[in-house]
Amino acid sequence: xxxxxxxxxxxxxxxxxxxxxxxxxxxxxxAGAFEFEFHSVDEELGPDQRWSxxxxxERGSRGPEPRPSWVVTEQAxxxxxxxxxxxxxxxxxxxxxxxxxxxxxxxxxxxxxxxKRYRTEEHRSFHRSTSYVEGRRTRNSRDRRAMAKKTSxxxxxAAGQWAHAEWGALNQLWEAGVPVPYPVQVDGTELLMExxxxxxxxAAPRLAQVRPSKELLxxxxxxxxxxMRELARAxxxxxxxxxxxxxxxxxxxxxxxxxxxxxxxxxxxGMDFLMRDCHNMATWFTNRGLxxxxxxxxxxLLAMVF
Numbered sequence: 643x644x645x646x647x648x649x650x651x652x653x654x655x656x657x658x659x660x661x662x663x664x665x666x667x668x669x670x671x672x673a674g675a676f677e678f679e680f681h682s683v684d685e686e687l688g689p690d691q692r693w694s695x696x697x698x699x700e701r702g703s704r705g706p707e708p709r710p711s712w713v714v715t716e717q718a719x720x721x722x723x724x725x726x727x728x729x730x731x732x733x734x735x736x737x738x739x740x741x742x743x744x745x746x747x748x749x750x751x752x753x754x755x756x757x758k759r760y761r762t763e764e765h766r767s768f769h770r771s772t773s774y775v776e777g778r779r780t781r782n783s784r785d786r787r788a789m790a791k792k793t794s795x796x797x798x799x800a801a802g803q804w805a806h807a808e809w810g811a812l813n814q815l816w817e818a819g820v821p822v823p824y825p826v827q828v829d830g831t832e833l834l835m836e837x838x839x840x841x842x843x844x845a846a847p848r849l850a851q852v853r854p855s856k857e858l859l860x861x862x863x864x865x866x867x868x869x870m871r872e873l874a875r876a877x878x879x880x881x882x883x884x885x886x887x888x889x890x891x892x893x894x895x896x897x898x899x900x901x902x903x904x905x906x907x908x909x910x911x912g913m914d915f916l917m918r919d920c921h922n923m924a925t926w927f928t929n930r931g932l933x934x935x936x937x938x939x940x941x942x943l944l945a946m947v948f
Contacts, residue, residue, distance in 0.1 A: 687720065694719035694740055699829045706813050710824055710836075712753045716742040723757075727845055732804070733760040737837065737845075754837040755826055760805045762831070805833050808901035811878075815903075820872045821865060821896050838889050838896050849895065849926070850885035858893065859932045865895045866923060867939065874946035879904045879912060883919035885926045906947050916943060 687693070696704065697717050705713065719742040728735040736759065741752030805828055812825035812835065823836035838846040854862060866888065873880060880887070880897065881904040889896040906912035917940055924936035 688722070690723040692721050694721055694742075695829055696740075696827060699827050703809075703828045705824060705826050706817055713824075713826060714740045714742060714751050714753050716748075716751070718742050718745065719751075724754075727756060733758050735759075738834065754839070755834045756823065756837045758805070758808070758833045758835065760802070760831040760833075802831050804901045805831050807903070808899075809833055811900040811903040814876065815873065815897075815900070818872050818876055820869045821894065822900065823896060823898065838891050838898075841892055846889040846891040846896070848886050849888040849890050852890045854890070854930075856931055859927065859930055861893055862890070862895050863927050863932060863934065867942075869895075869897055870919065870923075870939075870943055871946050873903075874906070874916070874943040877906055877908075877947055879906050879916040879943075880919050881915045884922045916940065916947075 694714070694717065696715055696719065709715075719740050722739045722741070724737040724739055726734060727737050736757040738755045738757045739752055740755055742750065744750040809825055809828040812822055812833075815822045816824055823838055826834040826836065828834070840846045849862070870880070870883075880900065881902040882899060883897070887897065887899040889898055904912050904915045906916055909915070917936075920936045920940045920943065924934040924939055927934045
């Protein structure tokens with residue numbers, strides 16, 4: 643049986659042996675070929691910054707694949723809030739930069755995003771008509787009761803539902819080829835999506851703000867009709883389509899503001915919403931010199947639905 647003295651002697655012997663291996667020269671063999679370089683990382687973030695939330699959300703809350711090359715997915719990325727793009731009655735949209743510095747052989751990467759943040763009901767000055775959500779169901783019975791009683795949890799669930807409704811619509815429409823912003827991720831009441839710029843660093847104007855030439859007007863309408871057709875082919879109507887919910891990016895148009903997308907057949911007022919979309923857009927184009935028959939457009943879209 644070993645005594646504490648024998649244990650101590652054994653420990654001293656091991657130390658002396660390892661000391662004999664130490665020296666100025668690295669030990670022979672491949673072990674000496676490994677060299678490590680450590681770079682300090684500044685973890686101090688500014689007041690308008692946060693670490694990227696990309697990996698904080700579940701896989702189903704990240705954008706559809708194949709993802710555009712500009713999407714930043716690195717864990718070391720930082721989100722920096724650059725300002726507000728739009729203040730709305732139920733949500734505000736902020737400009738966000740998601741960027742990661744160069745690390746080793748990996749180059750620096752950044753992209754601009756639009757961060758749409760829905761307010762809870764007590765902070766909203768407008769409540770979307772319940773007509774939009776007829777036919778939709780909340781799976782969780784606890785959430786349904788909380789929403790009916792308008793508890794703080796229920797108000798939070800309601801705000802999150804609008805964010806997730808828009809998230810679901812953007813995913814479905816992006817994959818169907820409808821001109822909508824690419825959905826990057828959703829996290830609670832915050833929806834991150836592609837920032838649609840004007841090509842000069844600013845935000846793309848709304849269709850209502852531009853005065854396109856007759857030729858460009860025709861190009862815009864063809865794109866819009868194709869987008870509405872794809873919506874109709876999926877059995878949907880935008881539900882709130884107007885020149886204020888369409889962006890003009892050079893010769894490209896992009897539909898935005900999609901949380902209220904309506905099931906044309908499943909919603910009792912689906913046809914009315916589709917007709918209103920047709921009326922709003924046909925009126926705008928006609929007023930600018932491109933004669934569009936709203937009834938003809940409506941009939942064309944109904945053929946896609948059925």
